[in-house]
Amino acid sequence: MSSTLSDPIDTVKNTDTRRDAECIVVGGGPGGLMLGLLLARAGVEVTVIERHKDFLRDFRGDTVHPSTLEVMHELGLLPGLLKLPHTRAEKLYAEVDGKQITMADFTHLSITCRYIAFMPQWDFLSFLAQEAERYPNFRLMMETDFKGLQHDHGNISGVIAMRPEGEMTLRARLVVGADGRHSKIRQQAGFEVQQFGSPSDVLWMRFSHQPEDPPYVMGHGGPRMGVVMIDRGEYWQCGYVVRKGSFDAVREQGLEAFKATLAKSLPLPESRLQELTSWQDIHLLQIRIDRLNRWWQPGLLCIGDAAHAMSPIGGVGVNLAIQDAVAAANILARPLREHQPLSPYLAKVEKRRRFPTHATQRMQLMMKRKPSAKQDATAVGTTRQGPPGFIKAIARLPILSRLAGRLMGLGFRPEHVADAIRHAPSMPSAADHTANKTHQPH
Numbered sequence: 001m002s003s004t005l006s007d008p009i010d011t012v013k014n015t016d017t018r019r020d021a022e023c024i025v026v027g028g029g030p031g032g033l034m035l036g037l038l039l040a041r042a043g044v045e046v047t048v049i050e051r052h053k054d055f056l057r058d059f060r061g062d063t064v065h066p067s068t069l070e071v072m073h074e075l076g077l078l079p080g081l082l083k084l085p086h087t088r089a090e091k092l093y094a095e096v097d098g099k100q101i102t103m104a105d106f107t108h109l110s111i112t113c114r115y116i117a118f119m120p121q122w123d124f125l126s127f128l129a130q131e132a133e134r135y136p137n138f139r140l141m142m143e144t145d146f147k148g149l150q151h152d153h154g155n156i157s158g159v160i161a162m163r164p165e166g167e168m169t170l171r172a173r174l175v176v177g178a179d180g181r182h183s184k185i186r187q188q189a190g191f192e193v194q195q196f197g198s199p200s201d202v203l204w205m206r207f208s209h210q211p212e213d214p215p216y217v218m219g220h221g222g223p224r225m226g227v228v229m230i231d232r233g234e235y236w237q238c239g240y241v242v243r244k245g246s247f248d249a250v251r252e253q254g255l256e257a258f259k260a261t262l263a264k265s266l267p268l269p270e271s272r273l274q275e276l277t278s279w280q281d282i283h284l285l286q287i288r289i290d291r292l293n294r295w296w297q298p299g300l301l302c303i304g305d306a307a308h309a310m311s312p313i314g315g316v317g318v319n320l321a322i323q324d325a326v327a328a329a330n331i332l333a334r335p336l337r338e339h340q341p342l343s344p345y346l347a348k349v350e351k352r353r354r355f356p357t358h359a360t361q362r363m364q365l366m367m368k369r370k371p372s373a374k375q376d377a378t379a380v381g382t383t384r385q386g387p388p389g390f391i392k393a394i395a396r397l398p399i400l401s402r403l404a405g406r407l408m409g410l411g412f413r414p415e416h417v418a419d420a421i422r423h424a425p426s427m428p429s430a431a432d433h434t435a436n437k438t439h440q441p442h
Contacts, residue, residue: 062121255278
């Protein structure tokens with residue numbers, strides 16, 4: 001059971017000064033690494049642990065939204081980031097009744113970058129990690145799997161982790177769970193979760209990019225009858241929407257039957273489907289929308305998907321995780337440095353980020369739809385109904401695409417890096433500061 005602000009245990013001074021860091025962040029995703037970078041810039045001793053040995057995993061959230069690009073601009077890191085391979089989308093498009101409409105227009109935003117950057121997430125994460133590692137008070141530990149929470153006088157005081165050489169304990173005044181929608185942190189801490197569900201899942205796959213392919217301007221086309229296409233330059237990343245929990249039934253029909261169904265919706269030559277040679281080429285994303293009733297306990301805070309799992313609609317999950325990290329760093333850096341009791345500040349982080357989280361999830365729930373029985377019968381697992389109501393509304397009133405661009409690109413409460421962090425002394429670049437560095441275990 002989590003404690004309240006009035007609980008006396010958070011005011012008990014921990015006389016054991018043997019700490020590995022002031023803050024341990026569990027999860028080396030966008031939110032976790034951004035928080036690590038910002039706290040390191042602010043002079044906080046911070047360790048980020050990540051269970052994988054590298055960042056090379058496919059079909060992750062590869063959208064870098066305008067608000068995230070603005071954070072990078074405020075940190076002076078935008079020019080370096082934009083040297084990495086990426087495509088830019090000033091507008092996102094959808095197909096309605098055979099016509100292409102502008103679904104979201106970012107060109108009217110009053111910020112530095114008026115576009116979404118589609119960038120492989122492993123490149124983005126490597127960039128954040130390399131910048132953070134320039135600070136001597138930052139440590140990134142790869143191949144370090146979270147196993148449990150360490151407690152001291154009722155407060156959470158660190159983590160138990162497993163590394164290739166064996167189990168270890170890392171102590172800190174604050175543990176931050178940034179370990180995603182399947183968070184072990186929130187399970188072990190016993191947080192109460194409010195589930196909202198979703199009627200759909202997404203099957204991700206990739207196809208080669210050929211010169212004769214349709215010219216989806218600025219890198220994105222879709223959704224078209226349940227298909228989303230993202231132009232990665234050398235290949236297309238494609239998502240196909242299916243009914244929730246229907247993937248096993250789709251597989252039972254056979255790969256050729258699935259390809260035949262997909263051919264009716266995918267705006268690529270049918271011959272391209274031959275690139276799907278097995279079910280190993282298709283990745284299931286189980287959509288879920290949920291949030292914690294409370295994000296913190298004494299000594300512990302959850303951010304990003306660990307605090308609030310989002311639908312992939314608009315690719316806003318990564319954006320919200322980054323915004324959580326900025327707010328957390330702004331609020332927590334000083335009390336961490338000055339060894340102040342943290343609970344009032346943890347509550348302040350949740351209060352700051354509660355409204356944009358609830359508003360975004362409310363919008364996503366309004367946008368979701370349940371296929372009718374007649375539509376279900378078209379093919380096992382498919383959701384090939386017409387476009388949802390919000391796209392129809394934008395088709396009728398194109399000016400709404402600007403509002404969609406504002407909400408998708410910036411969110412309901414964009415965060416800005418605090419001056420104390422923004423203007424922190426910069427560190428010299430390391431000689432081996434390369435865009436595709438592979439991080440070795442520390």
